[in-house]
Every structure is written in C-alpha cells, then in structure tokens.
Amino acid sequence: MKPRDPKVRSREALREAVDRYGREHARVAARGPEPWPGDLYVLEETAGFPVEWLVVDRTPGPCRLVATDTNPALGSTDVPVPAEVEGGPLSVRCAVSLQVGVETLRRGERTGTVAPEILDPVRRRLEELAAGSLDAAPDPELEDWHAEVLAPARAALLPPQLKAPGPPPRHFRRRAVAVAAIFLRLAALGGLSALAWQFHRGELQARSEIDRLVHERQALESEHQRQLAALREIQAAQEQRPPEPPPPVSVPLQPLINLVYAVFYPGETRGALREIAIPDAATHLFLLFYVGDQAPCTEYELAIVRRGAPLLTVKELKPLPGKEVSVAVPRAQLSNGSYQFRLRGMCEGERRELGVYEARLKEEAR
Amino acid sequence: MSKNSGFTRFLRNLEPGRPLDRDDRDFEEVWTALRRLLVSELKRRSLWSLPPACLGIYGCATWDDPDAVEELVADCFVFVFAERFRSLKAQLRHKPHVEGLILRNVRNFLHETQRRHDPVGFRVFTVLRSAVRGALSAGELQVIAGSPAVRHDTVLAFRLGASPEEAARSEELRPHVLRWNDDLLPDLITARGWDVRQVTARLERHLRGLAAEGLRAFRFHDLVDALRQDARARWRAVWVHSPEGIPLRLEEDGFAAVARLVEVPGEDERESLHRLLACLEQSVERVAEPPARSRDYLRRLLVFLKSHAADAPEEQGAQGKGLPSHRQLAQLLAIPRERLPDLFRTLRDLAEACRRKISGEESS
Numbered sequence: 230m231k232p233r234d235p236k237v238r239s240r241e242a243l244r245e246a247v248d249r250y251g252r253e254h255a256r257v258a259a260r261g262p263e264p265w266p267g268d269l270y271v272l273e274e275t276a277g278f279p280v281e282w283l284v285v286d287r288t289p290g291p292c293r294l295v296a297t298d299t300n301p302a303l304g305s306t307d308v309p310v311p312a313e314v315e316g317g318p319l320s321v322r323c324a325v326s327l328q329v330g331v332e333t334l335r336r337g338e339r340t341g342t343v344a345p346e347i348l349d350p351v352r353r354r355l356e357e358l359a360a361g362s363l364d365a366a367p368d369p370e371l372e373d374w375h376a377e378v379l380a381p382a383r384a385a386l387l388p389p390q391l392k393a394p395g396p397p398p399r400h401f402r403r404r405a406v407a408v409a410a411i412f413l414r415l416a417a418l419g420g421l422s423a424l425a426w427q428f429h430r431g432e433l434q435a436r437s438e439i440d441r442l443v444h445e446r447q448a449l450e451s452e453h454q455r456q457l458a459a460l461r462e463i464q465a466a467q468e469q470r471p472p473e474p475p476p477p478v479s480v481p482l483q484p485l486i487n488l489v490y491a492v493f494y495p496g497e498t499r500g501a502l503r504e505i506a507i508p509d510a511a512t513h514l515f516l517l518f519y520v521g522d523q524a525p526c527t528e529y530e531l532a533i534v535r536r537g538a539p540l541l542t543v544k545e546l547k548p549l550p551g552k553e554v555s556v557a558v559p560r561a562q563l564s565n566g567s568y569q570f571r572l573r574g575m576c577e578g579e580r581r582e583l584g585v586y587e588a589r590l591k592e593e594a595r
Numbered sequence: 596m597s598k599n600s601g602f603t604r605f606l607r608n609l610e611p612g613r614p615l616d617r618d619d620r621d622f623e624e625v626w627t628a629l630r631r632l633l634v635s636e637l638k639r640r641s642l643w644s645l646p647p648a649c650l651g652i653y654g655c656a657t658w659d660d661p662d663a664v665e666e667l668v669a670d671c672f673v674f675v676f677a678e679r680f681r682s683l684k685a686q687l688r689h690k691p692h693v694e695g696l697i698l699r700n701v702r703n704f705l706h707e708t709q710r711r712h713d714p715v716g717f718r719v720f721t722v723l724r725s726a727v728r729g730a731l732s733a734g735e736l737q738v739i740a741g742s743p744a745v746r747h748d749t750v751l752a753f754r755l756g757a758s759p760e761e762a763a764r765s766e767e768l769r770p771h772v773l774r775w776n777d778d779l780l781p782d783l784i785t786a787r788g789w790d791v792r793q794v795t796a797r798l799e800r801h802l803r804g805l806a807a808e809g810l811r812a813f814r815f816h817d818l819v820d821a822l823r824q825d826a827r828a829r830w831r832a833v834w835v836h837s838p839e840g841i842p843l844r845l846e847e848d849g850f851a852a853v854a855r856l857v858e859v860p861g862e863d864e865r866e867s868l869h870r871l872l873a874c875l876e877q878s879v880e881r882v883a884e885p886p887a888r889s890r891d892y893l894r895r896l897l898v899f900l901k902s903h904a905a906d907a908p909e910e911q912g913a914q915g916k917g918l919p920s921h922r923q924l925a926q927l928l929a930i931p932r933e934r935l936p937d938l939f940r941t942l943r944d945l946a947e948a949c950r951r952k953i954s955g956e957e958s959s
Contacts, residue, residue, distance in 0.1 A: 235668065236626065243609070243680070246676070247609055250684060251612065252611075276686075281685060299679045299682045300699075316681070341685065492885065494887060
C-alpha cells in the first residue's frame with residue numbers, strides 16, 4: 230500500500246468530521262428544545278472545564294447527569310462511546326454523576342446526543358456504583374484527570390451547601406476584618422441596637438436552620454440504623470434456623486442436565502462485568518473458581534451478593550484435584566441481573582478474602 | 596502556549612458546507628503550531644530519546660527523521676481536530692478560545708498513544724508515579740526539588756532537609772530495581788483494572804524499603820528509567836536464536852510469524868501495522884472461552900508483541916532470526932506453558948483474518 234501524504238490524510242479526516250458534525254447538528258436542532266435522556270450539554274457553571282454532561286434520566290423533578298469528556302483513558306467505572314457511534318468518541322465517567330433541576334439544563338446548551346444503546350451500560354454502571362459493587366476511586370492512570378478536571382467540574386455544579394467547605398478567599402477575609410472593625414466602633418458609640426437586633430435575628434434563623442439540618446440528619450441516621458438492625462435480625466434468623474429436612478424423594482434421583490457453567494479465575498478484574506447468557510432449559514448454574522494460584526486452604530466459602538446484600542452463602546467447599554472449587558446453584562435462586570461472587574478461604578486458622586468476581590446473568594437470546 | 600496560535604480561529608472558520616480549501620493558510624499555520632507543540636511535549640516527557648515506534652510511528656529509527664515527526668503530527672491532527680471536532684465546537688460556543696483545551700488534547704493523545712504502543716514504558720511510569728504519590732500522601736516521602744505533581748524532574752527524599760545533591764545515581768538504583776522486578780513482573784505490565792492497585796501497593800512497599808537500604812533521595816526520572824530498562828531487557832531476553840538447519844515447529848512458527856509482522860515495517864506498511872494491531876486488540880476481546888482465560892493470556896501475548904514492535908530496529912535485529920523461548924515466555928507472562936501452542940495458533944489465525952480484512956479494505 231502506498232502511504233498517504235500526512236497532510237492529505239489529515240485534510241480528508243477533517244473534511245469527513247465537518248460533514249458528520251453538520252449532519253448530527255442538524256438532527257439535534259430539528260428536535261424540540263426540551264432536555265431528554267441521551268442529550269449532551271455544556272453548562273455555564275462548568276464552562277471552564279472540558280466536560281459535557283450526559284442526561285441519563287429525566288423525571289418531573291431532578292435529572293441525573295453524568296460527566297463525559299474526550300480523554301480516551303478509561304477506568305473501571307467508565308463507559309466508552311466509540312468514535313463511530315453518534316456523539317463519539319467520548320468517555321462517560323459514571324463515578325462523576327449528580328442530580329440537577331431541569332432549569333439548570335434549560336440554561337445550558339445542548340451540544341449533541343449519544344446513541345441510545347450507550348444509555349443501558351451507563352445506567353447499569355450507575356446501579357453497580359450505588360450498590361457498592363464498584364469502587365468509585367479513580368484508577369492510577371486517571372488520577373490527574375480526575376483531580377484537575379472531573380472533580381472540580383462536579384463541584385462547580387453542586388448546590389453551595391453541598392460543596393466542601395474551604396478557607397474563604399483572601400479578599401473576603403480582609404473585608405470581614407474591616408467590617409468587624411466598623412462594627413466595633415459603632416458598638417462603642419452605642420448606636421447599633423437596630424443592627425444588632427437584625428444581626429441577632431439572622432443568627433437565630435441560621436441556628437434554627439442548622440438545628441433543622443442536624444435533626445434531619447439524626448432522623449436519617451436512626452432510620453438507616455433501624456434498617457440495618459432489621460437486616461441483621463433477618464440474617465441472624467436465617468443463620469440460626471435449623472436446616473430444613475430434605476423433601477421426600479418421590480421419584481428416583483435424576484442426573485442434572487443442561488447446566489450452564491462459568492469459570493472464574495483470579496485476575497479477572499473489578500469493573501470488567503462478565504455476562505452469562507442462560508438458555509431457557511438450564512436448571513442450574515455451575516460455578517467453578519480456580520484457587521491454584523494461592524496457598525491451598527482447607528475449606529472455602531462462597532457468598533453471592535445482589536445489590537450489596539448477601540443472597541446466599543455456601544460453606545464447606547473443598548478443593549477439587551484441579552485446584553478448583555465448584556458450586557451448582559439452582560437457576561430459580563438466581564434471577565436475571567448483576568451479582569457479586571465473593572470467595573473466601575479458611576487458611577491456617579484464619580478466614581481470607583480470595584477474590585471478588587462480578588457477573589450479569591441474562592436470558593440467552595433466541 | 597500562546598493564545599494566538601491560531602487553533603481557535605481555524606476551528607471557528609470550519610463550518611459544514613464551507614469548502615476547506617479556502618482555509619489553506621490557516622491549515623498550514625495550525626500544522627506548524629501543532630508540530631512545534633508536539634516536539635516540545637516529546638522533549639518535556641523524555642519521549643524524544645525513545646524510538647518513534649513507541650508512539651506507533653514504525654519504520655523510523657529516531658525523531659530526527661523528519662518523516663517521523665510529520666507522521667506524528669498527522670496522527671495528532673486527526674485525534675484532536677477531526678475525531679474531537681464536535682466536542683471542540685461545543686466548547687467553543689461557551690469560551691472565547693480553546694487553546695488550553697487543544698494543549699490538553701495533545702497531551703491526552705501522547706498519553707493514549709504511548710499506552711497503546713509502548714505498554715511497558717507507559718505502565719512502569721503510571722504505576723510508579725501512583726506508588727510515589729501514595730508514599731507522599733502518607734508522609735513517608737517528600738518532594739525536595741522539581742514539580743510537586745511528580746514529574747520527571749521531581750527529586751524525592753525520605754526526610755526533609757535532604758538536598759537534591761544526595762539523590763542516588765542511576766547505577767545505585769539499578770540493583771534494587773532488579774530485585775523489585777523479580778517480584779513485580781509480569782503483573783506490573785499485564786495487570787488490568789482492580790489488579791493495578793494491588794501491584795501499585797506492592798511497589799509502594801518496595802519503595803519504602805529504599806530508606807532502610809541507605810538511599811536517602813532519588814530523582815523520579817532515574818527510578819522510572821531503571822525500572823523501565825530492566826523490564827524491557829527481560830522482555831527482549833525471551834528471544835533466542837533458532838538452531839541452524841532445524842525447521843520450525845508449526846506452533847513456534849505461528850507466534851514467530853505474527854511477531855515478524857510487527858518487526859521493522861517498511862514505509863509502505865506503517866498504516867497497515869497500526870490497523871493490524873488495532874484489529875488484533877479488538878479480535879482478542881471476541882475470542883470464545885473456554886478454554887479458560889484464553890482472552891487474558893492472548894492480551895498478554897499482544898502486550899508482548901506491541902512491546903516487541905516498539906523496540907528499536909537494531910534491538911529487533913539483535914534478536915536475529917530468533918524464536919521466543921517457550922519456557923521464558925511462559926515465565927515472563929505467567930501463562931501455563933502447555934497452553935502456548937494453542938494460543939499461538941489462535942493468534943496467528945486472528946492475525947491472518949485481520950490481514951485479510953485490512954487488505955480487503957484497502958483494495959475496495
């Protein structure tokens with residue numbers, strides 16, 4: 230192949246990009262002005278940062294936004310919009326999301342849309358983050374980008390009461406000192422009664438607002454504790470309940486057939502969600518975990534977690550000759566959705582976490 | 596970068612339906628400014644001394660070759676102005692100029708390009724920087740000179756009051772680094788996602804050990820360099836001379852054949868090699884499992900191949916008509932040795948499918 234002249238190659242790519250921009254821009258302009266899931270916005274509050282906001286959900290109240298940018302480096306919580314897909318190339322930073330009123334969007338400018346198929350993985354990633362099955366901390370390769378661009382952009386959109394308190398700007402401090410000096414002089418002159426009364430009222434209002442927020446927080450905290458206690462009780466009851474006797478066998482035992490199996494190896498990473506397609510006929514999901522990369526343990530246990538809550542714990546797993554442990558879980562116990570499999574080992578008298586694996590179960594497409 | 600370097604004006608003038616030929620002078624101006632910016636960034640990041648293949652420019656020995664810089668400017672132009680045209684236009688509606696954003700995009704381009712084409716160098720840098728930052732925030736290390744954001748010029752010490760003159764020389768760091776790599780490889784290069792943090796924590800532990808071994812200060816660049824050079828040398832050591840007259844076994848030939856594809860491509864093959872590596876990357880993600888971990892192992896082999904492609908031509912030449920030693924390759928990449936022949940076959944099949952696809956695209 231004859232190599233193309235670098236300038237010719239660049240001009241051709243630019244020409245295609247400008248044409249594509251024209252087509253996409255016309256499509257966006259033809260739609261009504263209302264924000265809609267899939268829309269991209271540049272907002273006045275964050276215009277100083279190279280981010281666009283993707284509308285993920287819109288309700289009558291707030292809209293959920295997620296930050297997007299054109300830095301191609303991806304972390305475990307990000308979703309890429311490929312270059313060939315509408316709106317791309319973009320990196321959707323699911324760990325940088327927030328809710329804003331629709332008015333904020335109406336003040337901003339819609340700059341494009343992303344293809345609808347991108348919204349599904351974004352919503353799934355947000356669910357996983359909310360459930361705590363993904364870590365929101367940036368990966369080492371993205372630390373700088375997060376600190377310099379994403380975190381300040383998000384902070385700029387947050388309402389003032391939610392922003393982290395920092396030292397007041399220096400000119401405010403100077404002004405505060407000057408104002409205080411004036412007040413002191415006026416007080417010395419004894420002419421401050423009306424102002425003092427207003428100041429006092431303001432202070433009372435502020436105090437009552439603080440009290441209200443403290444009460445609100447206490448109420449939320451106690452509600453949270455109550456829910457936790459209820460969950461613990463349920464869990465304790467489940468653990469104490471004696472094992473139910475096996476149901477009477479009315480038919481001869483049958484072999485398990487049509488198993489779907491999934492093998493998990495250490496090193497499969499968090500965030501790399503694995504999909505397991507299960508055909509209709511499958512009655513059991515056969516899970517196999519490789520444990521040969523670490524010192525052998527006498528016994529293993531597997532906890533299956535759904536949306537951050539334990540669903541099932543299987544104990545007394547023994548290693549097989551192939552350095553694997555295996556579990557067959559009835560399909561009826563695992564509906565479609567995302568799960569976390571936590572493997573622990575009883576090694577040298579202590580319990581060790583050996584691996585956390587994530588998978589999403591779904592019906593096999595017919 | 597000057598706010599009047601013309602990037603903003605160039606972008607403002609580009610509108611659908613308007614012929615590009617009208618902006619010839621602007622285009623030339625932007626091209627020159629982009630070349631200047633890239634060269635200064637290459638030097639700032641110490642990439643100027645590495646072979647251009649580390650940034651996907653194959654077939655040129657050094658950056659002094661003007662073709663190498665022109666090719667890089669073209670790749671960067673497409674990345675910044677063509678692929679990100681919509682986003683730049685979006686930002687331009689709210690900003691008086693986008694010169695700062697262009698600079699960020701150029702840096703992102705270099706970051707991403709090095710990650711793809713020089714996986715060893717890139718990974719060593721990012722993991723070591725993250726480990727150093729961890730030690731800094733724990734108060735175990737202090738920046739005593741250079742950029743506090745931990746760049747090449749940063750000098751670090753285990754106690755305040757140390758002077759930059761006390762920084763250990765590269766030769767003094769090397770023996771320590773060799774021991775670290777015994778423990779960290781291959782995870783340092785092949786770990787993905789969550790596992791990167793684990794390998795970072797291991798490196799941080801080694802870093803803390805330097806103080807106990809009597810080293811009080813060091814230059815970040817020297818440590819990166821020592822780690823990187825040792826990692827690269829170990830990867831190169833996998834190639835061994837094939838004995839004269841003994842025909843290659845099919846499975847050996849499989850991997851060697853793929854490796855030859857990425858060695859010293861001619862000028863005509865640069866773009867094809869780019870596309871071959873990109874196609875292989877995508878194809879590996881679609882490989883069926885079981886056999887278990889096939890994708891993970893193929894990714895590791897691909898990282899190895901990319902690193903091989905990024906080696907300077909004379910280093911590739913030194914390997915002669917070499918073959919990878921199965922034992923060493925298995926050890927280096929932590930792949931069970933008995934799995935290698937099948938993996939080689941799969942990789943060769945994928946490479947052939949990719950070549951067919953690429954030549955089909957070119958002929959159509």
